[in-house]
Amino acid sequence: MRTAILASGRGSNLQALIEAQRSAKLPIEIVAAGSDQFGAGALKRAKEAGIPTRVFHISDYPDRQAQEQDILIWMRENQVELLLLAGYMRVLGSQFMRQAWFPILNIHPSLLPAFPGLHAQRQALEYGVKISGCTVHFVDEGLDSGPIILQEAVPVLAEDTEEGLSQRILAVEHRLYTEAVRLVALGKVNRIGRRVQILQ
Structure with missing residues (x-):
C-alpha cells in the first residue's frame, strides 16, 4: 500500500516503520x-531514508481548513492508500475526515479510552493506575476516539517517572504499530462500526 506518514516530533515511530518496511516486514x-x-526530527529521519517530505505549517495558511486541504492535495498527488499518524499533534478536522478516501491509523500511549489527548503518561501516573500501555486505532473526528485495532498493556512501576514510563511504552509502540499496519495492509482487519475483527 502506498503510505504517507504525518508526524510532529522526533519521529521514533516513523523510524520504526521505515525499518520494518526495509526488512520486508511491512507490505x-x-x-x-x-x-x-x-524542525521536526521526523522530517530529518525521512529525508535520510530518501522519503520525500513536506511541511504544512499553520502560519502558511489562512486557517486550518486550508492547511488540511493542502495535505489532501499532497496525498492525492502521491496516490496515497494509507495514512499513518506518528506523533502528529493535531486533530484532523471533520471535512478532512469526510474527504479522506484512505484509512487513517494512529498510535496513542495509553489504553484507550483512558487518558486521551496530550501527556497520557503523566495522566496515568497522576491517576495512580497500575497498568498503562498503548493503543493503535482508526482515526475518526474525535480525540483519540476511533475504533481500536490493537492494544498492549505496560505495567506502571512504583518508581516510574513520566519519562521512564514513556520510554517503556514507546518500545512497545514501535512493535505494536508495525503489527497493526501489517494487518491492515494485508487486509486482515475487518471494521464493523466500533468493533474491529482481526482475521486469521
Whole structure:
C-alpha cells in the first residue's frame, strides 16, 4: 500500500516503520512524510531514508481548513492508500475526515479510552493506575476516539517517572504499530462500526 506518514516530533515511530518496511516486514511503500513543524526530527529521519517530505505549517495558511486541504492535495498527488499518524499533534478536522478516501491509523500511549489527548503518561501516573500501555486505532473526528485495532498493556512501576514510563511504552509502540499496519495492509482487519475483527 502506498503510505504517507504525518508526524510532529522526533519521529521514533516513523523510524520504526521505515525499518520494518526495509526488512520486508511491512507490505507498504512509504511514499511521503509530512509535518506541521519545520524542525521536526521526523522530517530529518525521512529525508535520510530518501522519503520525500513536506511541511504544512499553520502560519502558511489562512486557517486550518486550508492547511488540511493542502495535505489532501499532497496525498492525492502521491496516490496515497494509507495514512499513518506518528506523533502528529493535531486533530484532523471533520471535512478532512469526510474527504479522506484512505484509512487513517494512529498510535496513542495509553489504553484507550483512558487518558486521551496530550501527556497520557503523566495522566496515568497522576491517576495512580497500575497498568498503562498503548493503543493503535482508526482515526475518526474525535480525540483519540476511533475504533481500536490493537492494544498492549505496560505495567506502571512504583518508581516510574513520566519519562521512564514513556520510554517503556514507546518500545512497545514501535512493535505494536508495525503489527497493526501489517494487518491492515494485508487486509486482515475487518471494521464493523466500533468493533474491529482481526482475521486469521
